[in-house]
Structure formats: structure tokens, C-alpha cells
Amino acid sequence: MLFRPMRPEDVPVAERLSDEAFLDLDRRVFRRDQPDPQPRTDDHRAGWVERTRHFLDTDAAGCWVATDPDGTMVGFATSIRREGTWILATYAVRPGQQGRGIGKQVLDLALTHSRGCLRGMLSASDDPKAVRRYLVAGFTMHPQMYLTGSVDRTAIPAGTGTRVREGSAADTELMDSLDRRARGAAHGPDHPLMQRLFRCLVSDTAAGSGYAYLSRAGSVVLLAASHRRTAQQLLWTAIADGPAEQTVGHVTAANDWAVDVGTAARLDLHTSGYLALRGMRPPTTYLHNGALL
Ligand SMILES: CC(C)(COP(=O)(O)OP(=O)(O)OC[C@H]1O[C@@H](n2cnc3c(N)ncnc32)[C@H](O)[C@@H]1OP(=O)(O)O)[C@@H](O)C(=O)NCCC(=O)NCCS
Structure with missing residues (x-):
């Protein structure tokens, strides 16, 4: 080899x-x-x-x-x-x-x-061979959950989306600040890539700030917020704009706010893979991206 x-x-x-x-x-x-x-x-x-x-x-x-x-x-x-x-x-x-x-x-x-x-992050599959490699490399495994199913549209709170707007390159500095607060490191050069590939939502009010990237199919592929309420508003906006069947992925136990939203929308809760971390605790008010973390 x-x-x-x-x-x-x-x-x-x-x-x-x-x-x-x-x-x-x-x-x-x-x-x-x-x-x-x-x-x-x-x-x-x-x-x-x-x-x-x-x-x-x-x-x-x-x-x-x-x-x-x-x-x-x-x-x-x-x-x-x-x-x-x-x-x-x-x-x-x-x-x-x-x-x-x-x-x-x-x-x-x-x-x-x-x-x-000082820190390391990755989203691990359920392959025991992969998990063994990461454990040997000093990573701690935090189980990932996902919520999936048919959205109950009657559960979407009134006023969803009113404090959320479309994001753009002009929001990159804000996004980098939110990344540093949530995971200790900005996405930096990954934001222009994500802004090309994904739809971006931003909430920036006196009560809190946050952003989310959404895939073309409408699923959240990354979300960071300063407060639970802002994180929940962004997730509800994505759900309200999304298709009938949805999945919210990469939820760890540190993100019970997302489990609360998914449960209220009548999505089913399952587990899949791990957020593997070295030198850091699981980020809160943060749903990581599977590759860019
Ligand atoms: C994960 C992956 C890249 C690892 O590559 P690999 O060549 O299989 O890995 P290695 O052979 O070097 O190491 C596998 C380890 O698991 C052990 N192992 C092998 N089969 C196993 C099994 N069925 N269950 C548990 N452990 C097993 C091996 O003994 C080895 O551990 P050791 O070196 O301490 O003895 C590869 O298996 C893969 O592509 N899996 C599917 C995709 C995937 O999950 N990628 C990771 C995404 S996070």
C-alpha cells in the first residue's frame, strides 16, 4: 500500500x-x-x-x-x-x-x-471500525440524535419567521463570532463555500443572534445561535419553509432545545452515529455540519 x-x-x-x-x-x-x-x-x-x-x-x-x-x-x-x-x-x-x-x-x-x-471535532458513522479508530485517537463519543417524520403544521408557532431574514456574505463576521462562541473556532473560509451551496437564514435582534444554512431540500445543515430562543426561532422557520416530510439531524444531548422543537412538530426521535470531540465539550445552541462541523 x-x-x-x-x-x-x-x-x-x-x-x-x-x-x-x-x-x-x-x-x-x-x-x-x-x-x-x-x-x-x-x-x-x-x-x-x-x-x-x-x-x-x-x-x-x-x-x-x-x-x-x-x-x-x-x-x-x-x-x-x-x-x-x-x-x-x-x-x-x-x-x-x-x-x-x-x-x-x-x-x-x-x-x-x-x-x-487544542480541539478536534468529527461526526462519526455507526461503523464500529471508525468508532474504534476515533477512540484510540483520543476522541470522546457523544451520541447524535435525529428527528424525522411528517411535520404537524398546526404546531408551528404564530409569528414564526418574523425575526428571521435571508442571510448574505455581509453577515459572515456575525457568523464567525457565533461559531467562536459555540465551538471555539470560526468557519472562516467555509462560509463563502456554504453561502454558494446553501440557503442562509439570519436572526439578529437585541434578544439574540443566530444563523442557519439550509440544503436545497430545505433541511438545516448547520445552525448556530447565541440563545436557545433564537436557535428555536431559526429551526421553526426552517421547518415552516420546508417540505411535508423533514429530518433534523446532528442533535446531541446538549441541544435539548432542538428535541423540544422537533417533538412539538411531531417528528420522531432516533439516534445515529456520534459527535466525536477532543479537548472540548459538546456545543450548545449549535447543530453541527457533518463535514465542516
Ligand atoms: C472507518 C474506515 C475508514 C476504517 O478503515 P479500515 O481500514 O477498515 O480501518 P482499520 O482496519 O485500520 O481499523 C479498524 C479497527 O477496527 C477493528 N475492527 C475490524 N473489524 C471490526 C468489527 N467488525 N467491529 C469492531 N472493530 C473491528 C480492527 O481490528 C481495527 O482496530 P485495531 O487496529 O485496534 O485492531 C472504514 O472501515 C470505512 O470506510 N468504513 C465505512 C465508512 C465510514 O464509516 N467512514 C468513517 C466515517 S466517520
């Missing part, structure tokens, strides 16, 4: 490998009462490639691949550093080659990019 830094031309190959590895995992662990796992849509693939090219631009030293001697990619890990926090964006080994030590070596290389970082 050979190990080397990831190059821009590797990104589409890594995307295919990642889809294959996560689909294989999802088929092994998915809940029977949930829809069968599907390969990524073209839209999802394009977003994955754009995001990973961005990681290579900002953090080439955090992105590594493992190849066969003939050059075929068998695994990779992408990671970034933001203001003293190391973030593992994604990590996969080709199905059929897992459990043989390739993942350990590729993760160890990505972890060299964490030198000097």
Missing part, C-alpha cells in the same frame, strides 16, 4: 469511493423502518466534489490517499484546521479492503495536520 497527499485529480475518484463505502455501511446498519439506502444523487455528488476541492485549497496537508501499487485508490481522509480546531471532514476505505489496517495509516497521516490544535 502507498500513501500520499491527495491531489485535485483524485477528488472525483474519492467521491465514488466514498459513496460506495457509505452505501455499503448504510446497507449494513440502516433501520428497517427507514427507507432503503440509495446511492448519492448528482446534486449531492457535485456538492461533495466542490467541498473537497475547497479542502484541498485551504488544507492540502490534511488530505491523504492510500493506493494500491498500481495506483488505484483504496482509501482516503480529508481534514481541515480552523483557528486551533482540527476537523475530520470525511474518511473511507474501499469495501472489501476494510479492517486490514489501511484506515489506521491514512487517519494517522491526516492527524499529523492536527499538531498544535
Whole structure:
């Protein structure tokens, strides 16, 4: 096996490998009462490639691949550093080659990019092999919940959305401040990327500030707020604007405010994966992004 830094031309190959590895995992662990796992849509693939090219631009030293001697990619890990926090964006080994030590070596290389970082974050899958790697690397696992189902529109509070507006690049400084307060590090260069990929909502009043990014399908993919009430207003606005069937993901026990909103909207509560942290406690009034954390 050979190990080397990831190059821009590797990104589409890594995307295919990642889809294959996560689909294989999802088929092994998915809940029977949930829809069968599907390969990524073209839209999802394009977003994955754009995001990973961005990681290579900002953090080439955090992105590594493992190849066969003939050059075929068998695994990779992408990671970034933001203001003293190391973030593992994604990590996969080709199905059929897992459990043989390739993942350990590729993760160890990505972890060299964490030198000097006091904090670390990643969103872990339910794969016991991944969880073992993160525990050995000194991470603490905090179970993630998600709320899913058919929204009860009669539960949406009157006045939802009145203190929330569309966000723009002009709000980036506010967003960075909220990130520092919630997770100790701004998203910095990731905000322009997210502003290209996602819809952005902002609430900035005397009572509190916050922002949320929403996927094209209308789900919250990141939310940060100074106060519970603002976080709840942003989540209710996303739910009110979203489709009939919704999922609110990446909720830890530190974010009971989100469980309260989801329960009031009559969504069902489940668990999936872990927020893995090193050198920090689970952020509150914060729903992390799965890759940009
Ligand atoms: C997670 C992943 C990247 C790890 O790569 P890998 O090459 O399989 O990892 P390694 O073989 O180096 O390490 C796996 C560890 O789990 C252990 N292991 C193997 N099979 C296991 C099983 N069924 N249950 C529990 N542990 C297992 C191995 O012994 C090893 O631990 P050790 O080195 O202390 O002995 C890979 O398994 C994968 O792609 N999984 C699917 C996608 C995924 O979950 N990615 C992580 C996203 S957060």
C-alpha cells in the first residue's frame, strides 16, 4: 500500500469511493423502518466534489490517499484546521479492503495536520471500525440524535419567521463570532463555500443572534445561535419553509432545545452515529455540519 497527499485529480475518484463505502455501511446498519439506502444523487455528488476541492485549497496537508501499487485508490481522509480546531471532514476505505489496517495509516497521516490544535471535532458513522479508530485517537463519543417524520403544521408557532431574514456574505463576521462562541473556532473560509451551496437564514435582534444554512431540500445543515430562543426561532422557520416530510439531524444531548422543537412538530426521535470531540465539550445552541462541523 502507498500513501500520499491527495491531489485535485483524485477528488472525483474519492467521491465514488466514498459513496460506495457509505452505501455499503448504510446497507449494513440502516433501520428497517427507514427507507432503503440509495446511492448519492448528482446534486449531492457535485456538492461533495466542490467541498473537497475547497479542502484541498485551504488544507492540502490534511488530505491523504492510500493506493494500491498500481495506483488505484483504496482509501482516503480529508481534514481541515480552523483557528486551533482540527476537523475530520470525511474518511473511507474501499469495501472489501476494510479492517486490514489501511484506515489506521491514512487517519494517522491526516492527524499529523492536527499538531498544535487544542480541539478536534468529527461526526462519526455507526461503523464500529471508525468508532474504534476515533477512540484510540483520543476522541470522546457523544451520541447524535435525529428527528424525522411528517411535520404537524398546526404546531408551528404564530409569528414564526418574523425575526428571521435571508442571510448574505455581509453577515459572515456575525457568523464567525457565533461559531467562536459555540465551538471555539470560526468557519472562516467555509462560509463563502456554504453561502454558494446553501440557503442562509439570519436572526439578529437585541434578544439574540443566530444563523442557519439550509440544503436545497430545505433541511438545516448547520445552525448556530447565541440563545436557545433564537436557535428555536431559526429551526421553526426552517421547518415552516420546508417540505411535508423533514429530518433534523446532528442533535446531541446538549441541544435539548432542538428535541423540544422537533417533538412539538411531531417528528420522531432516533439516534445515529456520534459527535466525536477532543479537548472540548459538546456545543450548545449549535447543530453541527457533518463535514465542516
Ligand atoms: C472507518 C474506515 C475508514 C476504517 O478503515 P479500515 O481500514 O477498515 O480501518 P482499520 O482496519 O485500520 O481499523 C479498524 C479497527 O477496527 C477493528 N475492527 C475490524 N473489524 C471490526 C468489527 N467488525 N467491529 C469492531 N472493530 C473491528 C480492527 O481490528 C481495527 O482496530 P485495531 O487496529 O485496534 O485492531 C472504514 O472501515 C470505512 O470506510 N468504513 C465505512 C465508512 C465510514 O464509516 N467512514 C468513517 C466515517 S466517520
